[in-house]
Amino acid sequence: MAVGLLGLAPLHSQSLSAKEVLEKAISFHDPDGNWANLKTSFKVVMETPERPKRTSVISVDFPKQEFVLDVTQDGDHYSYILKNGSCEIMFNESKEFTKEEAEKYRLTCERGTMMKDYYTYLYGLPMKLNDPGTHLDPVVQQKTFKNKQYVVLKATYDAEVGKDTWYFYFDRSTYAMEVYQFFHDETKNDGEYILLEGLAEVNGIKMPKTRAWYMNKDDKYLGTDTLEKIQ
DSSP: OOTTTOOOOBOTTOOOOHHHHHHHHHHHHOTTOOGGGOEEEEEEEEEOTTSOOEEEEEEEEGGGTEEEEEEEETTEEEEEEEETTEEEEEETTBSOOOHHHHHHHTOSHHHHHHHHHHHHHHTTTTGGGGSTTEEEOSSOEEEEETTEEEEEEEEEEOTTTOOOEEEEEEETTTOOEEEEEEESSGGGTOSEEEEEEEEEEETTEEEEEEEEEEETTTOOEEEEEEEEEOO
């Protein structure tokens, strides 16, 4: 882990179990239990150094198992439309696109499914930590990150779900999630950490307004995405 950023002292003062910490975090972010039956749309603007801005509109209807991602980037517009196991891809309002266009924007159903998993996982946190295949470490930790102490949960996953090790940092008073971090191989200090700032309420769910991504090993800045509600 990055020297000077993280402390690993056990949280002796914390009497809550990992499950209880998660319950408190979910109560903060999704107090009415709306995530499981979410039907909504929201916009995410991704800004990355030396790359064109990417604007994504995410539409989900969990009861109908529908996910639509509409992306505008570098003057083009493309969509992944996933409904009940089916997949459709549109490029500039057409189902026809060249091999070069497909390669540039990775226009495949595999990519569409990956983006669905990506967005529904990250914006579904911490609720997604209750999903099958997720294993919470029973030890509730304390870590100091950027000069602030956090209650921290560690999660690992069944192989078919994910291979990374994740840490989730919650405010000690409100249990709001303020940082998360993952490693492919923790002994190599690889992977990234993500700083969350502000909250945007979507269908009663408090989601992070902005997420800034950094490398664990050298704090290199990777980019920021900003959530915008669609009125």
